[in-house]
Amino acid sequence: MTLRPSIVEQLARARADLRLGVPVVLTSEDRAAVVVAAETLDAARLAQLRVMGGELALAITARRAETLKARAYDGDLARIVVPPDVGLHWLQAVADPADDLATPMKGPLRAQRDGAADLHRAALTLAKSAQLLPAAVVLPVEDGPALASENGLTLIPLALAETELFRASPLHPVASARLPMQAASAGRVHIFRPEDGGEEHYAIEIGKPDRSKPVLVRLHSACFTGDVLGSLKCDCGPQLRAALAQMGQEGAGILLYLNQEGRGIGLANKMRAYSLQDQGFDTVEANHRLGFEDDERDFRLGAGILREMGVSRIRLMTNNPRKVRMMEANGVAVTERVPLKVGLTPENAAYLATKAAKSGHLL
Numbered sequence: 001m002t003l004r005p006s007i008v009e010q011l012a013r014a015r016a017d018l019r020l021g022v023p024v025v026l027t028s029e030d031r032a033a034v035v036v037a038a039e040t041l042d043a044a045r046l047a048q049l050r051v052m053g054g055e056l057a058l059a060i061t062a063r064r065a066e067t068l069k070a071r072a073y074d075g076d077l078a079r080i081v082v083p084p085d086v087g088l089h090w091l092q093a094v095a096d097p098a099d100d101l102a103t104p105m106k107g108p109l110r111a112q113r114d115g116a117a118d119l120h121r122a123a124l125t126l127a128k129s130a131q132l133l134p135a136a137v138v139l140p141v142e143d144g145p146a147l148a149s150e151n152g153l154t155l156i157p158l159a160l161a162e163t164e165l166f167r168a169s170p171l172h173p174v175a176s177a178r179l180p181m182q183a184a185s186a187g188r189v190h191i192f193r194p195e196d197g198g199e200e201h202y203a204i205e206i207g208k209p210d211r212s213k214p215v216l217v218r219l220h221s222a223c224f225t226g227d228v229l230g231s232l233k234c235d236c237g238p239q240l241r242a243a244l245a246q247m248g249q250e251g252a253g254i255l256l257y258l259n260q261e262g263r264g265i266g267l268a269n270k271m272r273a274y275s276l277q278d279q280g281f282d283t284v285e286a287n288h289r290l291g292f293e294d295d296e297r298d299f300r301l302g303a304g305i306l307r308e309m310g311v312s313r314i315r316l317m318t319n320n321p322r323k324v325r326m327m328e329a330n331g332v333a334v335t336e337r338v339p340l341k342v343g344l345t346p347e348n349a350a351y352l353a354t355k356a357a358k359s360g361h362l363l
């Protein structure tokens with residue numbers, strides 16, 4: 001027994017640190033680096049990094065590099081050299097596409113080619129999972145563990161962390177209660193909590209679904225703007241209500257409310273994407289310009305909750321074939337895809353057409 005935090009707990013701290021703007025130390029084999037999320041770095045810490053010496057790099061994803069016409073020598077990412085005379089504003093302009101159109105030239109940007117990119121890759125993975133912009137300032141240091149202990153910084157040895165970074169954290173039920181709803185008087189809300197300190201997710205169980213038969217299921221990704229505000233830009237709110245209504249009519253079903261706002265990029269980044277959409281980019285282009293993939297959701301957690309609830313065969317309410325594939329790949333058999341076509345508005349017609357054309361959604 002030890003009081004020392006496990007690597008999973010250290011990773012949760014690292015995410016919180018990055019959100020606060022606190023540096024984190026990453027180590028791999030004989031290398032070490034101090035990393036800070038570009039979005040939360042402040043001038044004082046940037047100055048301190050400069051005093052420490054060494055070549056500062058800004059890690060960005062290949063998606064962001066493509067927009068900036070920078071070379072992604074590492075395949076999925078680019079290590080942009082930070083010139084000695086630039087300030088915070090430059091770093092944030094490379095990280096954040098908000099002003100790309102107003103001030104197109106950030107460069108020419110020079111990318112590092114030699115050396116390993118594993119610390120940079122881990123920094124980007126951490127920034128994404130902290131729902132920050134995927135951009136991190138990385139400074140190589142000599143003795144990572146010493147720097148971490150002298151400054152009280154979180155230390156992440158990649159050899160221990162790598163499998164954890166990409167593992168779906170197990171989810172456990174924490175509480176549940178009866179909830180009569182407009183759509184169904186026999187409702188029950190179950191809260192599931194992951195072991196890695198991440199978001200909680202909810203299962204809304206209607207009636208008592210018979211587990212020996214395929215259960216009517218909807219995997220709903222949180223959409224604050226659509227679910228709560230009645231946004232006309234997407235179809236989430238009407239889909240949420242239609243799914244609950246059909247479960248109410250059939251007398252049984254499970255709606256998973258997954259807190260993967262903005263297809264997994266978080267509400268702040270989704271609002272950044274909406275701003276880009278107001279500049280003329282579609283939903284997929286906007287995600288790419290920010291440095292994200294079209295869809296950053298992890299559907300393993302939906303499959304995990306269903307398994308935890310004793311459900312292994314489902315009738316899945318969706319127009320998204322990827323969801324069907326992800327359920328099947330994670331041990332949940334989809335016996336039927338139930339289309340969910342509601343909520344078409346003049347404002348979301350182009351959005352739905354883009355999803356059909358670029359993301360394979362069925363119209």
Ligand SMILES: Nc1nc2c(ncn2[C@@H]2O[C@H](COP(=O)(O)OP(=O)(O)OP(=O)(O)O)[C@@H](O)[C@H]2O)c(=O)[nH]1
Pocket residue numbers: 219221222223224234235236239260261262263264265270273274283287317318319320323340355361
């Ligand atoms: N990044 C981003 N996320 C969006 C945008 N519009 C809606 N979302 C999010 O997308 C998620 C809903 O995903 P959809 O693509 O509408 O639908 P789906 O879940 O893939 O497929 P269905 O099961 O057919 O509804 C929610 O998390 C929304 O917050 C957008 O323009 N950009």
Ligand SMILES: [Zn+2]
Pocket residue numbers: 223225226227234235236237
């Ligand atoms: Zn929505």
